[in-house]
Amino acid sequence: xxxxxxxxxxxxxxxxxxxxxxINVLKDIITPGFEVLLIDDGSKDNTRKVIQTCISNDPRFxxxxxxxxxxxxxxxxGIEQSRGEYLLFFDADDFPEKEVLDDYLSIxxxxxxxxxxxxxxxxxxxxxxxxVDEKNYLVEEHIYSSNDEFLADMYQLMxxxxxxxxxxxxxxxxxxxxxxxxxxDYRSCEDRIFNLDYYKYCSKVVMNPKIEYVxxxxxxxxxxxxxxxxxxxxxxxxxxxSNALTNDEDKNGMAALLLKGTTSVIFSILETDKINxxxxxxxxxxxxxxxxxxxxxxxxxxxxxxxxxxxxxxxxPRQILIFALSTGAFVETRMPGIMTLLKRKx
Numbered sequence: 001x002x003x004x005x006x007x008x009x010x011x012x013x014x015x016x017x018x019x020x021x022x023i024n025v026l027k028d029i030i031t032p033g034f035e036v037l038l039i040d041d042g043s044k045d046n047t048r049k050v051i052q053t054c055i056s057n058d059p060r061f062x063x064x065x066x067x068x069x070x071x072x073x074x075x076x077x078g079i080e081q082s083r084g085e086y087l088l089f090f091d092a093d094d095f096p097e098k099e100v101l102d103d104y105l106s107i108x109x110x111x112x113x114x115x116x117x118x119x120x121x122x123x124x125x126x127x128x129x130x131x132v133d134e135k136n137y138l139v140e141e142h143i144y145s146s147n148d149e150f151l152a153d154m155y156q157l158m159x160x161x162x163x164x165x166x167x168x169x170x171x172x173x174x175x176x177x178x179x180x181x182x183x184x185d186y187r188s189c190e191d192r193i194f195n196l197d198y199y200k201y202c203s204k205v206v207m208n209p210k211i212e213y214v215x216x217x218x219x220x221x222x223x224x225x226x227x228x229x230x231x232x233x234x235x236x237x238x239x240x241x242s243n244a245l246t247n248d249e250d251k252n253g254m255a256a257l258l259l260k261g262t263t264s265v266i267f268s269i270l271e272t273d274k275i276n277x278x279x280x281x282x283x284x285x286x287x288x289x290x291x292x293x294x295x296x297x298x299x300x301x302x303x304x305x306x307x308x309x310x311x312x313x314x315x316x317p318r319q320i321l322i323f324a325l326s327t328g329a330f331v332e333t334r335m336p337g338i339m340t341l342l343k344r345k346x
Contacts, residue, residue, distance in 0.1 A: 004035055004084040005033040006034040006087075006101055007078070007082035007083060007084030008026065008036045009037045009075055009078030009079065009082060010022070010037065010039065010092055011074030011091075012041060012043065012047055012092040013043050014045045019038075019047060019093075022090070025095040025098060027054075027061075029100075033084075034060060034084065034101055035062060035084060036061045037078045038062065039066065040064065040066070051063050070186070072183030072184055072185060072190035072194075075089055079176060085172070085174075086172060088167075091167060093216060094167065094214060095214055096213050097210075100119075103119075103208070107206055107208060113204055115202040115204050116205045117169060118157075119169070119211070120136060120210060120211040121137050121167070121211055121214070122136050123217065124214055124217065125217050126216055126218045137162060137168075139208060144205040145204055146203060147201075150199070151245060151246055152249070154242070154246050155246065159257070163195060164192045175201050181194065188231045188235075189235060190234075193237065196241050196242065196245055227271070227272030231265050232262065232290070236290065239292060253301045253303075255299045256307045259296050259310050260307075262293060263325065268329075269283050269284055297311060300314075313325075
């Protein structure tokens, strides 16, 4: 049996300018018993050469290569090659705190039968490489001792932005392998849906209040803002599957989250140069008449000012809504600092 406690899986694509920083942070980790699997997802720049130079003579790091298919399938490749008891999924342009593995080992020493750790993280917004805002997404210390108890809080945890991403979590590899949990071949929401699949099998979940990861987001350029064909369909799937997982207990809240996610999808459509104006109009229209949006704009909870405004706008005549969203898309892309301040109110 492998003596490795952790496998850290990092998909890498055209990251020659950022991957060195991430690797150097990981090289400073002195916790024994971990490996780092760097999955070069068909990079076209000097990423592979940069990685080879960075990890030279450090056996903890393993460079693997595959054809470009997106971060989800790159992570799946890493899962198959991993040997650790626990899996962590990081990005190639961010970094964990150096004590992350020590902190997780301390948690395991007290709760050896846990299925998932969810940690606090810092969200750092950049504008041309300069920090314009930092916001901490904080976890309240708690232990969920049953799946029912955990799922009962799902909406509240999602509402705090803690449940979507993979890099603030530590997963049990045996659960992933036994239940064939893998990332979908999507370019959007693959993290969220992977998590939903995993949450079904979590009997004990530890909420770790310590910040363990720093996520750096270049305003207007992050993957969340990028246009992808069929992106809305993945948000709709997440909405439907979230409600199924929680037996529709918080459907009104999930509807509000769908409207919020749909806003970012429409932003990406309006700001892209990959399709023409006619195509944009048709794509936005198809989203706004979708049955899930028709439902969400009726039932969405309005427990914050931002949610009230969002629901109000989605119930306005289409031309007024599109004008408001076009303005928002412009601000998000060209004035990320202002948009970050607005999002703090959400």
